[in-house]
Amino acid sequence: MTGQISGPAANALASLNASQVDFIQALPKAELHAHLNGCIPISELQKLAHEYSPTSSELSSDVVSAGISRLQDGVVLDEIYDFFNLFPAIYALTSNPMALRQATRAVLAQFLDGPHPQCAYLELRSTPRATAEMSRTEYVRAVLDEVERYPRARAALIVSLDRRMGPEVLRECVHIARSLKEQDRRVVGVDLCGDPQAGDMEAFAEHFVEAKLAGLGITLHIAETPANSAVETLQLLSYAPDRLGHATFLDETAKTAVRATKACIEICLSSNLLCKTVPRLEDHHLRYYLEHDHPVAICTDDTLPFRTSLVGEYALLLAAPPLGLGLSEAEVRRIAEMGMGARFGRL
Numbered sequence: 001m002t003g004q005i006s007g008p009a010a011n012a013l014a015s016l017n018a019s020q021v022d023f024i025q026a027l028p029k030a031e032l033h034a035h036l037n038g039c040i041p042i043s044e045l046q047k048l049a050h051e052y053s054p055t056s057s058e059l060s061s062d063v064v065s066a067g068i069s070r071l072q073d074g075v076v077l078d079e080i081y082d083f084f085n086l087f088p089a090i091y092a093l094t095s096n097p098m099a100l101r102q103a104t105r106a107v108l109a110q111f112l113d114g115p116h117p118q119c120a121y122l123e124l125r126s127t128p129r130a131t132a133e134m135s136r137t138e139y140v141r142a143v144l145d146e147v148e149r150y151p152r153a154r155a156a157l158i159v160s161l162d163r164r165m166g167p168e169v170l171r172e173c174v175h176i177a178r179s180l181k182e183q184d185r186r187v188v189g190v191d192l193c194g195d196p197q198a199g200d201m202e203a204f205a206e207h208f209v210e211a212k213l214a215g216l217g218i219t220l221h222i223a224e225t226p227a228n229s230a231v232e233t234l235q236l237l238s239y240a241p242d243r244l245g246h247a248t249f250l251d252e253t254a255k256t257a258v259r260a261t262k263a264c265i266e267i268c269l270s271s272n273l274l275c276k277t278v279p280r281l282e283d284h285h286l287r288y289y290l291e292h293d294h295p296v297a298i299c300t301d302d303t304l305p306f307r308t309s310l311v312g313e314y315a316l317l318l319a320a321p322p323l324g325l326g327l328s329e330a331e332v333r334r335i336a337e338m339g340m341g342a343r344f345g346r347l
């Protein structure tokens, strides 16, 4: 897997000596922020593209092939909003339960299998999608069937709510998460994700209350871009999230509020660099949280477009500047422990 990465994480990893790589591989690490459809290995998407036979209402094979070729060649983004255009081609290939299960199996294997697994524990997240061939419940069940092939100590699922969802779909998704948890299926939390400028966050309040009452962990993509207002950020914080995704553009008031809550920040270094929300590694807000001994978890976000791996993201911590942050092994070990400590699976 590490052979397929490129860009900042690959450069950092290539600069480490063998004992540093062994150190990272042996560390028990938790991957807490990985989007299923953003983490499908390119080889798996190519297999699915080969079998793709669209109906007239679906994307044409040519459009899908062009999207997959773009991903294979390595995507260069001018800004974060370009990123969301990558998904229609991927979604065309995971729109029935069989293909979705196949893709999920490949994602789980990428993180959890082999002699040197990327992580000890994976909390995979995905947005329930209704298609001509499956309902949202069938979507989540298909993903869970694959997640539950691993022991509880190794894998679990977070149900993502997209900022573009209307009230009915939101209600349905939270109901699915809740009722599957009640049936002892392995849903451990809900997430808020999607285009950072879409949606009215006030409309989400009741759904997060319901999820929390049901014992689900809450994680929210927050302040991912400069366009996310301070008012929105404080509103999202009022939902008492257990973890926060990115938290890149928090002002001083929000930072103080976050530090008081001890909500773990899910940090995705390559994602932030490639989406250009953080200009250089040395400017990354991870430093602020480390200085304040605030919990963080190092994560990949979307391994396919960002061409990274969890080992690669940890290499960015350990590598000497300018390729990495130049942290000591003791500091990196502590960060890995914080990630393991923030699992919803432990709630």
Ligand SMILES: CNc1ncnc2c1ncn2[C@@H]1O[C@H](COP(=O)(O)O)[C@@H](O)[C@H]1O
Pocket: 035, 036, 037, 038, 083, 087, 125, 126, 127, 160, 162, 193, 194, 195, 196, 221, 224, 271, 275, 301, 302
């Ligand atoms: C750059 N960081 C990000 N910020 C916000 N949302 C993101 C994201 N990366 C991924 N997604 C969300 O996850 C979906 C793909 O996985 P699932 O279909 O759910 O498995 C994307 O469509 C987007 O809504």
